[in-house]
Amino acid sequence: MMANAITYQKFCKLVKTEVKAMTKTFKTLTFKHPLLFKLVKQLLIVLAVIAVYAWALQGLQVDLKLLKDSWPYIVDFITRLWPPDLSILDIAIVRLIETIQMSIWGTTIGAILSLPLAVVSARNLAPRWLQFCANFLQNVVRSIPSIVLGLLFVAATGLGAPAGTLALGIYTIGYLAKFYQEAIESVDPRSIESLQVCGASWLQIAQYGILPQVLPLGLGYTLYMFEYNIRAASVLGVVGAGGIGFELVNYIKGFEYNKATTMMLVLLVVVTAIDALSSKLRQRLEASYRFTHKNK
Amino acid sequence: MTIECEKITTPYSNNLNRPILNNISCKIEQGEFVSLLGLNGAGKSTLLRSIVGLVPLEKGVIKVNGIAQNQKQKHRPDIAMLFQGGGLIRQLSAIENVLCGRLGSLSAWQTLWGFPKRDRRLALELLDRLGLKEHAYQKTAYLSGGQQQRVAIARALIQNPRILLADEPITGLDILAAKQVMETLAELHAQQGMTIVVVLHDLALAAAYAQRAIVLEAGRIIYDGKCHNLPEILQAG
Ligand SMILES: Nc1ncnc2c1ncn2[C@@H]1O[C@H](COP(=O)(O)OP(=O)(O)OP(=O)(O)O)[C@@H](O)[C@H]1O
Ligand SMILES: [Mg+2]
Numbered sequence: 443m444m445a446n447a448i449t450y451q452k453f454c455k456l457v458k459t460e461v462k463a464m465t466k467t468f469k470t471l472t473f474k475h476p477l478l479f480k481l482v483k484q485l486l487i488v489l490a491v492i493a494v495y496a497w498a499l500q501g502l503q504v505d506l507k508l509l510k511d512s513w514p515y516i517v518d519f520i521t522r523l524w525p526p527d528l529s530i531l532d533i534a535i536v537r538l539i540e541t542i543q544m545s546i547w548g549t550t551i552g553a554i555l556s557l558p559l560a561v562v563s564a565r566n567l568a569p570r571w572l573q574f575c576a577n578f579l580q581n582v583v584r585s586i587p588s589i590v591l592g593l594l595f596v597a598a599t600g601l602g603a604p605a606g607t608l609a610l611g612i613y614t615i616g617y618l619a620k621f622y623q624e625a626i627e628s629v630d631p632r633s634i635e636s637l638q639v640c641g642a643s644w645l646q647i648a649q650y651g652i653l654p655q656v657l658p659l660g661l662g663y664t665l666y667m668f669e670y671n672i673r674a675a676s677v678l679g680v681v682g683a684g685g686i687g688f689e690l691v692n693y694i695k696g697f698e699y700n701k702a703t704t705m706m707l708v709l710l711v712v713v714t715a716i717d718a719l720s721s722k723l724r725q726r727l728e729a730s731y732r733f734t735h736k737n738k
Numbered sequence: 739m740t741i742e743c744e745k746i747t748t749p750y751s752n753n754l755n756r757p758i759l760n761n762i763s764c765k766i767e768q769g770e771f772v773s774l775l776g777l778n779g780a781g782k783s784t785l786l787r788s789i790v791g792l793v794p795l796e797k798g799v800i801k802v803n804g805i806a807q808n809q810k811q812k813h814r815p816d817i818a819m820l821f822q823g824g825g826l827i828r829q830l831s832a833i834e835n836v837l838c839g840r841l842g843s844l845s846a847w848q849t850l851w852g853f854p855k856r857d858r859r860l861a862l863e864l865l866d867r868l869g870l871k872e873h874a875y876q877k878t879a880y881l882s883g884g885q886q887q888r889v890a891i892a893r894a895l896i897q898n899p900r901i902l903l904a905d906e907p908i909t910g911l912d913i914l915a916a917k918q919v920m921e922t923l924a925e926l927h928a929q930q931g932m933t934i935v936v937v938l939h940d941l942a943l944a945a946a947y948a949q950r951a952i953v954l955e956a957g958r959i960i961y962d963g964k965c966h967n968l969p970e971i972l973q974a975g
Protein backbone atom coordinates (compact mmCIF):
# COMPACT_ATOMS: atom_id res chain seq x y z
CA MET A 443 0.00 0.00 0.00
CA MET A 444 2.74 2.37 1.09
CA ALA A 445 4.87 1.50 -1.88
CA ASN A 446 1.88 1.99 -4.07
CA ALA A 447 1.31 5.44 -2.70
CA ILE A 448 4.87 6.42 -3.34
CA THR A 449 4.81 5.19 -6.88
CA TYR A 450 1.57 7.03 -7.35
CA GLN A 451 3.15 10.21 -6.07
CA LYS A 452 6.13 9.65 -8.29
CA PHE A 453 3.81 9.10 -11.20
CA CYS A 454 2.01 12.34 -10.48
CA LYS A 455 5.27 14.21 -10.28
CA LEU A 456 6.41 12.70 -13.53
CA VAL A 457 3.17 13.69 -15.24
CA LYS A 458 3.42 17.17 -13.84
CA THR A 459 6.95 17.75 -15.07
CA GLU A 460 6.03 16.25 -18.40
CA VAL A 461 3.01 18.52 -18.79
CA LYS A 462 5.06 21.50 -17.74
CA ALA A 463 7.70 20.74 -20.31
CA MET A 464 5.06 20.23 -22.99
CA THR A 465 3.30 23.50 -22.26
CA LYS A 466 6.66 25.20 -22.26
CA THR A 467 7.61 23.95 -25.69
CA PHE A 468 4.11 24.72 -26.87
CA LYS A 469 4.36 28.23 -25.51
CA THR A 470 7.73 28.90 -27.09
CA LEU A 471 6.47 27.46 -30.36
CA THR A 472 3.36 29.61 -30.39
CA PHE A 473 5.31 32.57 -29.18
CA LYS A 474 7.71 32.23 -32.09
CA HIS A 475 4.98 31.51 -34.64
CA PRO A 476 1.80 33.25 -33.53
CA LEU A 477 0.34 32.97 -37.02
CA LEU A 478 0.82 29.21 -37.10
CA PHE A 479 -0.80 28.92 -33.70
CA LYS A 480 -3.79 30.91 -34.85
CA LEU A 481 -4.12 28.78 -37.99
CA VAL A 482 -4.01 25.54 -36.03
CA LYS A 483 -6.58 26.85 -33.58
CA GLN A 484 -8.98 27.89 -36.33
CA LEU A 485 -8.52 24.55 -38.11
CA LEU A 486 -9.35 22.70 -34.89
CA ILE A 487 -12.50 24.75 -34.41
CA VAL A 488 -13.65 24.01 -37.98
CA LEU A 489 -13.00 20.29 -37.49
CA ALA A 490 -14.96 20.30 -34.26
CA VAL A 491 -17.94 21.98 -35.91
CA ILE A 492 -17.89 19.46 -38.78
CA ALA A 493 -17.73 16.60 -36.28
CA VAL A 494 -20.80 17.89 -34.42
CA TYR A 495 -22.82 18.16 -37.63
CA ALA A 496 -21.76 14.71 -38.81
CA TRP A 497 -22.73 13.24 -35.45
CA ALA A 498 -26.12 14.93 -35.58
CA LEU A 499 -26.74 13.74 -39.14
CA GLN A 500 -26.07 10.09 -38.40
CA GLY A 501 -28.58 10.33 -35.57
CA LEU A 502 -31.27 11.36 -38.03
CA GLN A 503 -30.71 8.26 -40.18
CA VAL A 504 -31.65 10.01 -43.36
CA ASP A 505 -32.58 7.57 -46.08
CA LEU A 506 -31.99 9.29 -49.38
CA LYS A 507 -33.86 6.68 -51.36
CA LEU A 508 -36.93 6.97 -49.16
CA LEU A 509 -36.75 10.73 -49.47
CA LYS A 510 -36.77 10.41 -53.25
CA ASP A 511 -39.70 7.96 -53.28
CA SER A 512 -41.81 10.06 -50.94
CA TRP A 513 -41.51 13.13 -53.12
CA PRO A 514 -44.69 12.41 -55.17
CA TYR A 515 -46.73 12.03 -51.98
CA ILE A 516 -45.62 15.42 -50.77
CA VAL A 517 -46.48 16.99 -54.12
CA ASP A 518 -49.86 15.23 -54.07
CA PHE A 519 -50.62 16.51 -50.57
CA ILE A 520 -49.77 20.05 -51.52
CA THR A 521 -51.75 20.05 -54.79
CA ARG A 522 -54.82 18.77 -53.00
CA LEU A 523 -54.66 21.75 -50.62
CA TRP A 524 -55.52 24.05 -53.50
CA PRO A 525 -57.88 25.88 -54.03
CA PRO A 526 -59.09 27.05 -50.62
CA ASP A 527 -62.76 26.45 -49.84
CA LEU A 528 -64.06 29.86 -48.89
CA SER A 529 -67.47 28.60 -47.76
CA ILE A 530 -66.13 28.06 -44.26
CA LEU A 531 -64.63 31.53 -44.02
CA ASP A 532 -67.09 32.54 -41.30
CA ILE A 533 -66.16 29.57 -39.10
CA ALA A 534 -62.51 30.31 -39.68
CA ILE A 535 -62.91 33.90 -38.58
CA VAL A 536 -64.87 32.95 -35.46
CA ARG A 537 -62.15 30.44 -34.51
CA LEU A 538 -59.48 32.93 -35.24
CA ILE A 539 -60.99 35.55 -32.97
CA GLU A 540 -61.14 32.90 -30.27
CA THR A 541 -57.45 32.20 -30.85
CA ILE A 542 -56.57 35.87 -30.45
CA GLN A 543 -58.63 36.10 -27.27
CA MET A 544 -56.83 33.04 -25.90
CA SER A 545 -53.48 34.61 -26.71
CA ILE A 546 -54.39 37.92 -25.04
CA TRP A 547 -55.35 36.26 -21.77
CA GLY A 548 -52.71 33.55 -21.90
CA THR A 549 -49.92 36.05 -22.48
CA THR A 550 -51.20 38.32 -19.73
CA ILE A 551 -51.50 35.54 -17.18
CA GLY A 552 -48.04 34.30 -18.13
CA ALA A 553 -46.53 37.78 -17.95
CA ILE A 554 -47.97 38.44 -14.50
CA LEU A 555 -46.63 35.14 -13.19
CA SER A 556 -43.27 35.60 -14.93
CA LEU A 557 -42.44 38.88 -13.29
CA PRO A 558 -41.90 37.65 -9.71
CA LEU A 559 -40.19 34.52 -10.99
CA ALA A 560 -37.79 36.64 -13.04
CA VAL A 561 -37.03 38.85 -10.05
CA VAL A 562 -36.07 35.91 -7.87
CA SER A 563 -33.99 34.37 -10.70
CA ALA A 564 -31.92 37.46 -11.41
CA ARG A 565 -28.23 37.36 -10.60
CA ASN A 566 -28.14 40.96 -9.41
CA LEU A 567 -31.16 40.78 -7.11
CA ALA A 568 -31.79 37.45 -5.46
CA PRO A 569 -29.62 35.45 -3.05
CA ARG A 570 -27.78 32.53 -4.64
CA TRP A 571 -29.99 29.71 -3.30
CA LEU A 572 -33.21 31.42 -4.38
CA GLN A 573 -31.72 32.08 -7.80
CA PHE A 574 -30.89 28.41 -8.16
CA CYS A 575 -34.37 27.23 -7.16
CA ALA A 576 -36.10 29.77 -9.40
CA ASN A 577 -33.96 28.93 -12.39
CA PHE A 578 -34.64 25.26 -11.86
CA LEU A 579 -38.38 25.97 -11.77
CA GLN A 580 -38.02 27.91 -15.01
CA ASN A 581 -36.26 24.97 -16.64
CA VAL A 582 -38.99 22.60 -15.49
CA VAL A 583 -41.70 24.80 -17.00
CA ARG A 584 -39.73 25.27 -20.20
CA SER A 585 -39.20 21.58 -20.73
CA ILE A 586 -42.92 20.73 -20.69
CA PRO A 587 -44.12 20.73 -24.31
CA SER A 588 -47.14 22.96 -24.99
CA ILE A 589 -49.13 19.93 -26.17
CA VAL A 590 -48.65 18.26 -22.80
CA LEU A 591 -49.80 21.41 -21.04
CA GLY A 592 -52.83 21.47 -23.35
CA LEU A 593 -53.70 17.86 -22.50
CA LEU A 594 -53.23 18.56 -18.81
CA PHE A 595 -55.63 21.48 -18.78
CA VAL A 596 -58.13 19.74 -21.05
CA ALA A 597 -58.21 17.01 -18.43
CA ALA A 598 -58.70 19.63 -15.72
CA THR A 599 -61.22 22.03 -17.27
CA GLY A 600 -62.59 20.08 -20.21
CA LEU A 601 -62.39 20.73 -23.94
CA GLY A 602 -62.33 24.31 -25.14
CA ALA A 603 -60.68 27.69 -24.95
CA PRO A 604 -60.24 27.97 -21.14
CA ALA A 605 -57.93 24.95 -21.15
CA GLY A 606 -55.90 26.41 -24.01
CA THR A 607 -55.65 29.79 -22.32
CA LEU A 608 -54.28 28.30 -19.11
CA ALA A 609 -51.87 26.15 -21.08
CA LEU A 610 -50.62 29.22 -22.93
CA GLY A 611 -50.25 31.06 -19.65
CA ILE A 612 -47.96 28.40 -18.21
CA TYR A 613 -46.12 27.97 -21.50
CA THR A 614 -45.49 31.73 -21.60
CA ILE A 615 -43.81 31.66 -18.19
CA GLY A 616 -41.07 29.43 -19.53
CA TYR A 617 -40.02 32.09 -22.00
CA LEU A 618 -41.01 35.44 -20.53
CA ALA A 619 -39.46 34.69 -17.14
CA LYS A 620 -36.12 34.15 -18.89
CA PHE A 621 -36.52 37.27 -21.07
CA TYR A 622 -37.46 39.41 -18.09
CA GLN A 623 -34.62 37.94 -16.09
CA GLU A 624 -32.12 38.90 -18.76
CA ALA A 625 -33.55 42.40 -18.98
CA ILE A 626 -33.18 42.73 -15.21
CA GLU A 627 -29.62 41.45 -15.30
CA SER A 628 -28.63 43.99 -17.94
CA VAL A 629 -29.54 47.08 -15.93
CA ASP A 630 -26.76 49.54 -15.13
CA PRO A 631 -25.21 48.18 -11.91
CA ARG A 632 -23.99 51.61 -10.86
CA SER A 633 -27.52 53.00 -10.68
CA ILE A 634 -28.50 50.10 -8.43
CA GLU A 635 -25.47 50.66 -6.20
CA SER A 636 -26.35 54.31 -5.90
CA LEU A 637 -29.78 53.36 -4.57
CA GLN A 638 -28.25 50.86 -2.14
CA VAL A 639 -26.04 53.62 -0.81
CA CYS A 640 -29.11 55.84 -0.38
CA GLY A 641 -30.44 53.11 1.90
CA ALA A 642 -33.22 51.86 -0.37
CA SER A 643 -34.75 48.53 0.55
CA TRP A 644 -34.93 45.56 -1.77
CA LEU A 645 -38.47 46.35 -2.86
CA GLN A 646 -37.69 50.02 -3.39
CA ILE A 647 -34.70 49.17 -5.57
CA ALA A 648 -36.93 46.92 -7.65
CA GLN A 649 -39.61 49.59 -7.99
CA TYR A 650 -37.52 52.70 -8.56
CA GLY A 651 -34.27 51.34 -9.94
CA ILE A 652 -35.02 48.25 -11.95
CA LEU A 653 -38.61 48.53 -13.16
CA PRO A 654 -38.16 51.80 -15.08
CA GLN A 655 -35.04 50.43 -16.75
CA VAL A 656 -36.56 47.13 -17.86
CA LEU A 657 -40.05 48.31 -18.75
CA PRO A 658 -39.50 49.20 -22.44
CA LEU A 659 -37.56 46.02 -23.14
CA GLY A 660 -40.01 43.91 -21.13
CA LEU A 661 -43.03 45.28 -22.99
CA GLY A 662 -41.33 44.52 -26.30
CA TYR A 663 -40.72 40.91 -25.27
CA THR A 664 -44.30 40.58 -24.06
CA LEU A 665 -45.60 41.82 -27.38
CA TYR A 666 -43.44 39.31 -29.20
CA MET A 667 -44.76 36.57 -26.94
CA PHE A 668 -48.36 37.57 -27.72
CA GLU A 669 -47.61 37.18 -31.39
CA TYR A 670 -45.89 33.87 -30.81
CA ASN A 671 -48.80 32.60 -28.70
CA ILE A 672 -51.24 33.05 -31.58
CA ARG A 673 -49.21 30.50 -33.48
CA ALA A 674 -48.78 28.30 -30.41
CA ALA A 675 -52.54 28.40 -29.82
CA SER A 676 -53.15 26.80 -33.21
CA VAL A 677 -51.09 23.80 -32.12
CA LEU A 678 -53.04 23.53 -28.86
CA GLY A 679 -56.27 23.14 -30.83
CA VAL A 680 -55.01 19.75 -31.93
CA VAL A 681 -55.58 18.36 -28.45
CA GLY A 682 -58.95 20.11 -28.18
CA ALA A 683 -57.84 23.08 -26.17
CA GLY A 684 -59.74 25.59 -28.28
CA GLY A 685 -58.64 27.90 -31.05
CA ILE A 686 -58.12 27.45 -34.73
CA GLY A 687 -56.10 24.23 -34.53
CA PHE A 688 -59.08 22.12 -33.53
CA GLU A 689 -60.94 22.78 -36.76
CA LEU A 690 -57.75 22.56 -38.77
CA VAL A 691 -56.92 19.08 -37.60
CA ASN A 692 -60.50 17.91 -38.05
CA TYR A 693 -60.50 19.03 -41.67
CA ILE A 694 -57.20 17.32 -42.37
CA LYS A 695 -58.33 14.13 -40.68
CA GLY A 696 -61.52 14.23 -42.80
CA PHE A 697 -59.50 14.76 -45.99
CA GLU A 698 -61.14 18.16 -46.47
CA TYR A 699 -57.88 19.74 -47.47
CA ASN A 700 -59.41 22.76 -49.19
CA LYS A 701 -61.11 23.80 -45.98
CA ALA A 702 -57.86 23.34 -44.06
CA THR A 703 -56.21 25.66 -46.57
CA THR A 704 -58.74 28.38 -45.77
CA MET A 705 -57.94 28.05 -42.11
CA MET A 706 -54.21 28.33 -42.71
CA LEU A 707 -54.60 31.29 -45.04
CA VAL A 708 -56.69 33.17 -42.50
CA LEU A 709 -54.05 32.41 -39.89
CA LEU A 710 -51.35 33.66 -42.23
CA VAL A 711 -53.16 36.94 -42.78
CA VAL A 712 -53.64 37.53 -39.08
CA VAL A 713 -50.11 36.54 -38.08
CA THR A 714 -48.70 38.84 -40.74
CA ALA A 715 -50.90 41.73 -39.66
CA ILE A 716 -50.06 41.30 -35.98
CA ASP A 717 -46.38 40.87 -36.75
CA ALA A 718 -46.35 44.14 -38.70
CA LEU A 719 -48.21 45.94 -35.94
CA SER A 720 -46.18 44.61 -33.07
CA SER A 721 -42.84 45.07 -34.79
CA LYS A 722 -43.75 48.74 -35.31
CA LEU A 723 -44.60 49.03 -31.63
CA ARG A 724 -41.48 47.16 -30.59
CA GLN A 725 -39.34 49.41 -32.75
CA ARG A 726 -40.67 52.45 -30.94
CA LEU A 727 -40.09 50.85 -27.55
CA GLU A 728 -36.57 49.87 -28.52
CA ALA A 729 -35.83 53.33 -29.86
CA SER A 730 -36.74 54.85 -26.50
CA TYR A 731 -34.71 52.14 -24.79
CA ARG A 732 -31.65 52.80 -26.92
CA PHE A 733 -31.86 56.52 -26.43
CA THR A 734 -31.90 56.24 -22.69
CA HIS A 735 -28.97 53.84 -22.76
CA LYS A 736 -26.78 55.51 -25.33
CA ASN A 737 -24.50 57.52 -23.05
CA LYS A 738 -23.40 54.68 -20.88
CA MET B 739 -17.93 63.14 12.19
CA THR B 740 -14.62 61.66 11.05
CA ILE B 741 -13.72 58.99 8.57
CA GLU B 742 -10.78 56.81 9.45
CA CYS B 743 -9.31 54.24 7.12
CA GLU B 744 -6.98 51.93 8.96
CA LYS B 745 -4.68 49.89 6.75
CA ILE B 746 -7.42 48.92 4.36
CA THR B 747 -6.52 46.39 1.71
CA THR B 748 -8.90 44.97 -0.87
CA PRO B 749 -8.75 41.37 -2.07
CA TYR B 750 -5.96 40.46 -4.48
CA SER B 751 -6.75 41.28 -8.10
CA ASN B 752 -5.44 38.81 -10.66
CA ASN B 753 -5.54 41.36 -13.48
CA LEU B 754 -3.40 43.83 -11.61
CA ASN B 755 -1.19 41.33 -9.76
CA ARG B 756 -1.78 43.36 -6.62
CA PRO B 757 -4.70 44.40 -4.45
CA ILE B 758 -6.56 47.40 -5.90
CA LEU B 759 -6.12 49.23 -2.61
CA ASN B 760 -2.94 48.39 -0.79
CA ASN B 761 -2.65 49.24 2.89
CA ILE B 762 -4.32 52.64 2.87
CA SER B 763 -4.50 54.66 6.06
CA CYS B 764 -5.90 58.13 6.34
CA LYS B 765 -8.09 60.19 8.60
CA ILE B 766 -10.50 62.83 7.39
CA GLU B 767 -11.91 65.22 9.96
CA GLN B 768 -15.34 66.80 9.99
CA GLY B 769 -15.44 69.92 7.83
CA GLU B 770 -12.40 69.20 5.69
CA PHE B 771 -12.34 69.77 1.95
CA VAL B 772 -10.14 67.05 0.52
CA SER B 773 -9.22 66.44 -3.10
CA LEU B 774 -8.35 62.91 -4.12
CA LEU B 775 -5.90 62.78 -7.01
CA GLY B 776 -4.19 60.13 -9.07
CA LEU B 777 -3.92 58.65 -12.54
CA ASN B 778 -6.62 56.50 -14.14
CA GLY B 779 -6.76 53.17 -12.37
CA ALA B 780 -4.98 54.43 -9.26
CA GLY B 781 -7.89 53.32 -7.09
CA LYS B 782 -9.64 56.60 -6.31
CA SER B 783 -13.13 55.34 -7.08
CA THR B 784 -12.43 52.12 -5.23
CA LEU B 785 -11.40 54.04 -2.13
CA LEU B 786 -14.60 56.11 -2.12
CA ARG B 787 -16.71 53.04 -2.85
CA SER B 788 -15.12 51.18 0.03
CA ILE B 789 -16.03 54.05 2.36
CA VAL B 790 -19.73 53.49 1.60
CA GLY B 791 -19.43 49.72 1.85
CA LEU B 792 -19.55 48.78 -1.82
CA VAL B 793 -16.17 47.05 -1.77
CA PRO B 794 -15.33 44.10 0.49
CA LEU B 795 -12.11 44.47 2.44
CA GLU B 796 -9.45 41.85 2.91
CA LYS B 797 -7.79 43.64 5.78
CA GLY B 798 -8.21 46.80 7.79
CA VAL B 799 -11.25 48.68 8.97
CA ILE B 800 -13.12 51.84 8.14
CA LYS B 801 -14.40 53.82 11.09
CA VAL B 802 -17.04 56.51 10.85
CA ASN B 803 -17.19 58.64 13.97
CA GLY B 804 -15.03 56.09 15.71
CA ILE B 805 -17.39 53.21 14.97
CA ALA B 806 -16.04 50.38 12.87
CA GLN B 807 -18.26 49.74 9.84
CA ASN B 808 -19.52 46.42 8.64
CA GLN B 809 -18.82 46.27 4.90
CA LYS B 810 -22.04 44.29 4.37
CA GLN B 811 -24.00 47.33 5.47
CA LYS B 812 -24.22 49.59 2.42
CA HIS B 813 -26.17 52.44 3.97
CA ARG B 814 -24.27 54.96 6.07
CA PRO B 815 -26.86 57.59 6.96
CA ASP B 816 -24.57 60.61 7.20
CA ILE B 817 -22.57 59.87 4.06
CA ALA B 818 -23.79 60.65 0.55
CA MET B 819 -21.96 59.71 -2.60
CA LEU B 820 -21.87 61.13 -6.10
CA PHE B 821 -20.95 58.32 -8.45
CA GLN B 822 -18.57 58.60 -11.37
CA GLY B 823 -21.01 59.15 -14.26
CA GLY B 824 -23.85 60.08 -11.91
CA GLY B 825 -25.40 56.68 -11.19
CA LEU B 826 -28.82 58.10 -12.02
CA ILE B 827 -31.77 56.16 -13.36
CA ARG B 828 -32.05 57.62 -16.81
CA GLN B 829 -35.67 56.64 -17.39
CA LEU B 830 -36.95 58.52 -14.36
CA SER B 831 -37.55 62.26 -14.29
CA ALA B 832 -35.09 64.56 -12.58
CA ILE B 833 -37.32 65.04 -9.57
CA GLU B 834 -37.92 61.31 -9.17
CA ASN B 835 -34.17 60.74 -9.18
CA VAL B 836 -33.75 63.34 -6.49
CA LEU B 837 -36.54 61.75 -4.45
CA CYS B 838 -34.72 58.41 -4.61
CA GLY B 839 -32.33 59.95 -2.12
CA ARG B 840 -35.15 59.79 0.41
CA LEU B 841 -35.73 56.05 0.01
CA GLY B 842 -33.51 55.28 2.99
CA SER B 843 -35.76 57.24 5.35
CA LEU B 844 -39.07 55.91 4.02
CA SER B 845 -40.42 52.40 4.18
CA ALA B 846 -41.33 50.46 1.06
CA TRP B 847 -45.03 50.93 1.93
CA GLN B 848 -44.68 54.68 2.15
CA THR B 849 -43.13 54.87 -1.32
CA LEU B 850 -45.27 52.25 -3.03
CA TRP B 851 -47.65 54.84 -4.49
CA GLY B 852 -45.18 57.69 -4.78
CA PHE B 853 -43.44 60.04 -2.39
CA PRO B 854 -44.98 62.20 0.35
CA LYS B 855 -45.83 65.80 -0.58
CA ARG B 856 -43.31 67.23 1.85
CA ASP B 857 -40.49 65.35 0.16
CA ARG B 858 -41.64 66.42 -3.28
CA ARG B 859 -41.57 70.04 -2.19
CA LEU B 860 -38.10 69.60 -0.74
CA ALA B 861 -36.84 68.01 -3.96
CA LEU B 862 -38.26 70.83 -6.03
CA GLU B 863 -36.59 73.39 -3.77
CA LEU B 864 -33.23 71.69 -4.17
CA LEU B 865 -33.57 71.52 -7.94
CA ASP B 866 -34.51 75.18 -7.94
CA ARG B 867 -31.42 76.00 -5.91
CA LEU B 868 -29.27 74.18 -8.44
CA GLY B 869 -30.93 75.99 -11.34
CA LEU B 870 -32.93 73.05 -12.64
CA LYS B 871 -36.48 74.05 -11.77
CA GLU B 872 -37.78 74.05 -15.32
CA HIS B 873 -36.23 70.63 -15.96
CA ALA B 874 -37.66 68.98 -12.86
CA TYR B 875 -40.17 66.83 -14.71
CA GLN B 876 -37.97 65.99 -17.68
CA LYS B 877 -36.62 62.49 -18.21
CA THR B 878 -33.04 62.43 -16.94
CA ALA B 879 -31.79 60.90 -20.19
CA TYR B 880 -32.81 64.06 -22.01
CA LEU B 881 -30.73 66.35 -19.77
CA SER B 882 -27.19 67.43 -20.61
CA GLY B 883 -24.23 65.97 -18.75
CA GLY B 884 -23.86 69.00 -16.51
CA GLN B 885 -27.54 69.05 -15.68
CA GLN B 886 -27.43 65.34 -14.84
CA GLN B 887 -24.49 65.95 -12.54
CA ARG B 888 -26.51 68.60 -10.73
CA VAL B 889 -29.45 66.19 -10.41
CA ALA B 890 -27.04 63.75 -8.79
CA ILE B 891 -25.89 66.49 -6.41
CA ALA B 892 -29.50 67.23 -5.51
CA ARG B 893 -30.07 63.54 -4.82
CA ALA B 894 -27.07 63.57 -2.50
CA LEU B 895 -28.20 66.75 -0.73
CA ILE B 896 -31.73 65.54 -0.07
CA GLN B 897 -30.15 62.90 2.16
CA ASN B 898 -28.99 65.75 4.36
CA PRO B 899 -25.49 64.27 4.66
CA ARG B 900 -22.62 65.53 6.77
CA ILE B 901 -20.08 63.97 4.46
CA LEU B 902 -20.19 64.16 0.68
CA LEU B 903 -18.01 61.87 -1.41
CA ALA B 904 -17.88 63.08 -5.01
CA ASP B 905 -16.28 60.88 -7.67
CA GLU B 906 -15.21 63.04 -10.61
CA PRO B 907 -18.20 65.38 -10.42
CA ILE B 908 -16.87 67.72 -13.11
CA THR B 909 -15.35 65.34 -15.63
CA GLY B 910 -16.90 65.99 -19.03
CA LEU B 911 -18.45 69.31 -18.06
CA ASP B 912 -17.66 72.59 -19.78
CA ILE B 913 -15.68 75.22 -17.88
CA LEU B 914 -18.77 77.09 -16.78
CA ALA B 915 -20.67 74.02 -15.58
CA ALA B 916 -17.55 72.69 -13.86
CA LYS B 917 -17.12 75.98 -12.03
CA GLN B 918 -20.78 75.92 -11.03
CA VAL B 919 -20.47 72.44 -9.54
CA MET B 920 -17.26 73.31 -7.69
CA GLU B 921 -18.87 76.47 -6.35
CA THR B 922 -21.81 74.44 -5.09
CA LEU B 923 -19.45 72.09 -3.27
CA ALA B 924 -17.52 75.04 -1.81
CA GLU B 925 -20.77 76.61 -0.64
CA LEU B 926 -21.87 73.43 1.13
CA HIS B 927 -18.48 73.26 2.76
CA ALA B 928 -18.47 76.88 3.88
CA GLN B 929 -22.10 77.23 4.96
CA GLN B 930 -22.91 73.85 6.46
CA GLY B 931 -19.47 72.68 7.40
CA MET B 932 -19.99 69.62 5.26
CA THR B 933 -17.01 67.32 4.80
CA ILE B 934 -16.21 67.11 1.10
CA VAL B 935 -14.00 64.48 -0.51
CA VAL B 936 -13.77 65.05 -4.22
CA VAL B 937 -11.93 63.16 -6.95
CA LEU B 938 -10.41 65.60 -9.43
CA HIS B 939 -8.06 65.43 -12.38
CA ASP B 940 -7.30 69.14 -12.40
CA LEU B 941 -4.50 70.24 -10.09
CA ALA B 942 -5.33 73.93 -10.41
CA LEU B 943 -8.93 73.33 -9.33
CA ALA B 944 -7.76 71.13 -6.49
CA ALA B 945 -5.45 73.89 -5.28
CA ALA B 946 -8.19 76.51 -5.67
CA TYR B 947 -10.87 74.73 -3.66
CA ALA B 948 -9.39 72.05 -1.43
CA GLN B 949 -7.24 72.49 1.62
CA ARG B 950 -5.81 69.04 1.54
CA ALA B 951 -4.80 66.66 -1.21
CA ILE B 952 -4.44 62.91 -1.07
CA VAL B 953 -2.59 61.43 -4.02
CA LEU B 954 -2.96 57.77 -4.89
CA GLU B 955 -0.70 55.69 -7.06
CA ALA B 956 -1.18 52.00 -7.75
CA GLY B 957 -3.40 51.59 -4.70
CA ARG B 958 -1.14 53.37 -2.22
CA ILE B 959 -1.14 56.88 -0.82
CA ILE B 960 1.98 58.64 -2.05
CA TYR B 961 1.17 62.10 -0.78
CA ASP B 962 -1.14 63.48 1.86
CA GLY B 963 -0.87 67.13 2.72
CA LYS B 964 -1.34 70.72 1.65
CA CYS B 965 -2.53 71.52 -1.84
CA HIS B 966 0.00 74.10 -2.99
CA ASN B 967 2.96 73.11 -5.17
CA LEU B 968 1.15 69.90 -6.13
CA PRO B 969 2.70 69.78 -9.62
CA GLU B 970 6.21 69.57 -8.17
CA ILE B 971 5.23 66.86 -5.74
CA LEU B 972 3.71 64.80 -8.53
CA GLN B 973 6.77 65.33 -10.70
CA ALA B 974 8.99 64.04 -7.92
CA GLY B 975 6.69 61.09 -7.22
N1 LIG C 1 -15.12 45.57 -9.86
C1 LIG C 1 -13.82 45.47 -10.20
N2 LIG C 1 -13.29 44.25 -10.44
C2 LIG C 1 -11.99 44.12 -10.79
N3 LIG C 1 -11.14 45.14 -10.92
C3 LIG C 1 -11.62 46.37 -10.70
C4 LIG C 1 -12.98 46.60 -10.33
N4 LIG C 1 -13.16 47.91 -10.17
C5 LIG C 1 -11.99 48.48 -10.43
N5 LIG C 1 -11.04 47.56 -10.73
C6 LIG C 1 -9.64 47.82 -11.03
O1 LIG C 1 -9.12 48.58 -9.98
C7 LIG C 1 -8.25 49.59 -10.44
C8 LIG C 1 -8.64 50.92 -9.84
O2 LIG C 1 -9.93 51.27 -10.32
P1 LIG C 1 -10.62 52.62 -9.89
O3 LIG C 1 -11.92 52.67 -10.61
O4 LIG C 1 -10.63 52.72 -8.42
O5 LIG C 1 -9.62 53.69 -10.51
P2 LIG C 1 -9.75 55.25 -10.52
O6 LIG C 1 -8.55 55.77 -9.79
O7 LIG C 1 -11.07 55.68 -10.05
O8 LIG C 1 -9.56 55.56 -12.06
P3 LIG C 1 -10.31 56.63 -12.98
O9 LIG C 1 -9.54 57.89 -12.87
O10 LIG C 1 -10.18 56.05 -14.33
O11 LIG C 1 -11.73 56.74 -12.52
C9 LIG C 1 -8.32 49.56 -11.95
O12 LIG C 1 -7.13 49.02 -12.44
C10 LIG C 1 -9.47 48.66 -12.26
O13 LIG C 1 -9.15 47.85 -13.36
MG1 LIG D 1 -12.74 56.50 -10.90
